[in-house]
Amino acid sequence: MCDTKKGEHPSISGVSDGAPLRGLPTAAFIGYRPFPQVMNLYANYSSAGVLSAMKSHKLCGATESDFLYLVEYHLGYTPRGPLNFGRGYYLRNGTTFKDPILAATGEEFPIPLLVSLFNPTTIVKLPPLDMAKNPRDMVDEVLRAGASKKHVVIFSFTIEVGVKRMQRESFEWRKAPAAPGEKQEEGGHKVKTRYILHRLAPGYPAPSPSASSTAEQTDSDSDVVAVLACNHFLSFTHLFTLELKGAGLTGELGDRWILMVVTTALSIHLLRQLGKTGKVTVGAAQKIHGN
Numbered sequence: 260m261c262d263t264k265k266g267e268h269p270s271i272s273g274v275s276d277g278a279p280l281r282g283l284p285t286a287a288f289i290g291y292r293p294f295p296q297v298m299n300l301y302a303n304y305s306s307a308g309v310l311s312a313m314k315s316h317k318l319c320g321a322t323e324s325d326f327l328y329l330v331e332y333h334l335g336y337t338p339r340g341p342l343n344f345g346r347g348y349y350l351r352n353g354t355t356f357k358d359p360i361l362a363a364t365g366e367e368f369p370i371p372l373l374v375s376l377f378n379p380t381t382i383v384k385l386p387p388l389d390m391a392k393n394p395r396d397m398v399d400e401v402l403r404a405g406a407s408k409k410h411v412v413i414f415s416f417t418i419e420v421g422v423k424r425m426q427r428e429s430f431e432w433r434k435a436p437a438a439p440g441e442k443q444e445e446g447g448h449k450v451k452t453r454y455i456l457h458r459l460a461p462g463y464p465a466p467s468p469s470a471s472s473t474a475e476q477t478d479s480d481s482d483v484v485a486v487l488a489c490n491h492f493l494s495f496t497h498l499f500t501l502e503l504k505g506a507g508l509t510g511e512l513g514d515r516w517i518l519m520v521v522t523t524a525l526s527i528h529l530l531r532q533l534g535k536t537g538k539v540t541v542g543a544a545q546k547i548h549g550n
Contacts, residue, residue, distance in 0.1 A: 291352050291361055291518075292327060292328070293514075294327070294503075294517050294518075294521055295320045295321065295325075295327075296502060296503050296508055297320065297321045297500065297501070297502050297503075298318060298319065298320060298327070298500070298501045298502075298521065299318075299319050299320070299321070299322075299323070299497065299499070299500050299501075300316050300317070300318055300319075300330065300497075300498040300499045300500075300501075300524075300525075300528065301316060301317045301319060301323050301496060301497055301498065302316060302317075302495055302496050302498065303315040303316050303317045303329070304496075314331065314332055315329055315330060315331050315332060315356070316329075316330040316332070316348075316498065317329065317330070317354075318330050318350070318521070326354050327354070328350055328351060328352070328353065328354065328361070329351040329353065329354050329355060329356065329358065330348050330349070330350055330351070330525060331348065331349040331351055331356060332347075332348060333345075333346065333347050333348065333349055333363075333365065334346060335347070335365075335366065340360060340363065341360065341363045341384050341397055342363055342365050342366065342367055342382070342384075343367060345365050345366030345367045345382070346365050346366050346529070346533075347363060347364050347365015347366060347382075347529060348363065348364055348365060348525045348526075348528075348529060349362075349363050350362040350363065350364075350521070350522060350525065361386065361518075362383070362384060362385050362386070362397075362518055362521075362522045363382075363383075363384040363397070363522075364381060364382065364383045364384070364402070364522050364523070364525050364526040364529065365381065365382060365526075365529055366378070366381070366382065367382040379403055379404040379405065380401050380402065380403050380404070381401070381402040381403075381404075381526045381529070381530065382399060382400075382401065382402075383399070383400040383401065383402055383416070383519065383522050383523060383526060384397040384398070384399060384400070385397060385398050385400060385515065385518060385519065385522070386398070386518075388419065388425075388515070400416060400417075400418060400519065401416065402414050402415070402416050402523050402526045402527075403415050403416070404530070404535070404536075407433075411433075411434045412433075412434040412536060412537070413431045413432065413433050413434070414431065414432040414454070414523065414526070414527060414530075415429065415430065415431045415432075416429075416430055416519065416523060417429050417430070418430070418515060418516055418519040419513070419515050419516070420512045420513055420515075420516045421511075421512070421513050422510070422511065422513050425513065425515070428458065428459070428461070429459040430456055430457065430458055430459060430484070431456070431457045431459060431481070432454040432455070432456050432457075432487065432523065432527060433454065433455050433456075433457060434452060434453075434454055434536070435452070435453045435454065435455050451489055451490060451491045452488075452489045452531075452536075453486060453487065453488050453489070454486070454487040454489070454527055455483055455485075455486055455487075456483065456484050456485035456486070456487070456504075456507070456520065457481035457482065457483060457484070458481055458482045458483075458484045458506065458507075458512075459481050460481060482505055482506060483504050483505055484503065484504055484505050484506050484507030484508075484512070484520075485501065485502065485503050485504055485507050485520050485524075486501075486502050486504060487499060487500075487501050487524050487527060488500045488501075488502075489527070489528065489531060498528060499524065499528055501520070501521065501524045503517070503520070507520065
């Protein structure tokens with residue numbers, strides 16, 4: 260998987276060691292490397308030490324040596340890139356700052372120094388559906404935060420799924436903190452919080468400005484398709500682990516869905532850094548914006 264030459268259109272690998280998913284449908288990625296089953300985000304100390312780690316992260320496969328993509332932190336001081344003056348992340352289509360931006364997530368402020376402390380939405384920018392078009396003509400998607408009595412906090416989105424025939428479906432990242440006294444570990448690292456991605460039942464209403472419309476759907480009415488394990492804030496090297504599950508692992512949901520999942524995982528990581536994943540903060544955002 261990681262030996263793909265530039266210009267080739269690799270197919271879905273699906274497992275972290277590079278072995279193909281046998282007997283499962285595959286679809287060509289156009290212009291970017293396929294994502295494995297397990298991905299890890301690490302601070303990037305490799306090039307310029309602490310300064311580099313402040314400006315970028317490394318999205319890797321099962322191990323840090325399996326460096327797949329550079330994640331650049333955009334501070335929003337200049338309008339460079341699709342986020343303009345908004346803070347966020349650029350997922351570079353390669354491992355250097357010179358590689359083009361594949362996807363982006365964060366705040367979107369066309370005016371400098373504009374501050375939104377209680378905004379329940381995060382912008383997600385993806386390549387156009389028709390990859391024959393200019394890849395810079397990015398499509399705007401939204402990750403919407405909502406407070407829920409049952410699931411504490413949710414982050415919902417819709418995205419096109421499928422390989423040959425695509426249709427939009429709804430998904431929710433549901434916050435699942437450890438129970439009191441429970442010790443969570445992932446790959447030897449202490450895990451602060453897990454977010455479980457649920458594929459909502461077909462026909463269920465898409466996320467809307469009223470986030471509560473999806474917040475109380477029961478777990479039995481959805482399928483788990485990914486798990487995001489976020490490490491403790493004091494873990495300065497290994498930041499999170501993202502693992503595809505169920506239908507998310509087989510490839511049947513398609514390449515665009517996987518890219519959206521990876522980008523929204525970066526969204527949640529950003530929101531955690533900005534202190535915007537707590538139930539009180541999210542609930543206040545809903546009230547301020549009339550959700």
